[in-house]
Amino acid sequence: MRSLPARRLAAVALTAAASVVALAGPAFAHVTVNPGSAAQGGYTAVDFRVPNENDTASTVKLEVNLPMDHPLASVRTLPLPGWTANVEKSKLDKPIKVHGNDVTEAVSKITWTADAGTKIAPGQFQEFRVSLGPLPTDADSMAFKALQTYDNGDVVRWIDEAQAGQPEPAHPAPVLKLTKAAGGDDHGVAASASPAAGTHGDSSDHAAAAGDTKSSDSTARTLGVVGIVVGVIGTAVGVLGLRRKGSGSTS
Incomplete structure (x- = not known):
């Protein structure tokens, strides 16, 4: 007993x-953004890291929506063999000043589509590199809502934003944390912007x-x-x- x-x-x-x-x-x-943090007011290069979490299907498309409440004047994609990147721009309700110039439109979405014979297979991941800037100085983070499409038609929407004091959502949006630039904003911009986009x-x-x-x-x-x-x-x-x-x- x-x-x-x-x-x-x-x-x-x-x-x-x-x-x-x-x-x-x-x-x-x-789906995450790496590195996970960057200096406010500067320029940075980040990778959107996309793991394939389906055991029977492959990822063939990634859509990343950029936050329009803090529009970015400069957005460039790094060419990725086997993938075609399409950059969409939207008109801004209010122009923003960048280096003394008025910017009236900004990139609102980037879509990477796999070419024939290319995919992120089960057990694999891919990174999609983008240069961004200048980053806002009045925000401590930026959320990039993403949609991951599989070749069986399934779409995983990584769009949920975490709330303070709440458990992490099932499908959190990739978030880039923004930190105060060391030595002041001007120093931070110069340090972050020194390498050209897409260069090593x-x-x-x-x-x-x-x-x-x-x-x-x-x-x-x-x-x-x-x-x-x-x-x-x-x-x-x-x-x-x-x-x-x-x-x-x-x-």
């Missing part, structure tokens, strides 16, 4: 372990370093999850052993 509670305890432990893995897994499959320089190296840091963070989170799972299972096994030992001593 004592074996029934023990079996229930083991089942609960395994269920808890599976829940931890299930909750941790999707966090690594979001300090900004590319910085982006790569930030990407490596993010990968390290993901690895650390994964190891942490594994440690929790092992701990839960180990506790369950230890309790089962004690119960069996107690049962054997009273028989």
Whole structure:
């Protein structure tokens, strides 16, 4: 009769372990912007990182919507073999001043479409590079709502914005955090804008370093999850052993 509670305890432990893995897994499959932060008022190059999270279909299109409440005067895409980029512009309700000039329209959406024979297959990811600027000085973040289209017709809408004090949404929009420029806005703009868009320089190296840091963070989170799972299972096994030992001593 004592074996029934023990079996229930083991089942609960395994269920808890599976829940931890299930909750941790999707966090690594979001569409993200990398690096995740840039200086206010400056220019930067970022990658929209798109993992394929479907086991039976491939990604063939990505649409990224740029926030028009903080329009960006300069947006350029880096050519990506096998993909065609289409840049759409929208008229601004109110012109913005950039380097003393009036800007009356800004890029509102970028769509990358896979050429024939190109795709992001299951288990793969792709990065789509864009240079942006000047970044706003009156905001601490920018959300880029994205739509990911699969070759089976499925569309995943990465458009939900996280709310303070609330759990992360199931399909969060990629977010670029904006930080105060070191040494003042002018210094920040000059430092960020020095490399030309699409060239390999300090900004590319910085982006790569930030990407490596993010990968390290993901690895650390994964190891942490594994440690929790092992701990839960180990506790369950230890309790089962004690119960069996107690049962054997009273028989």
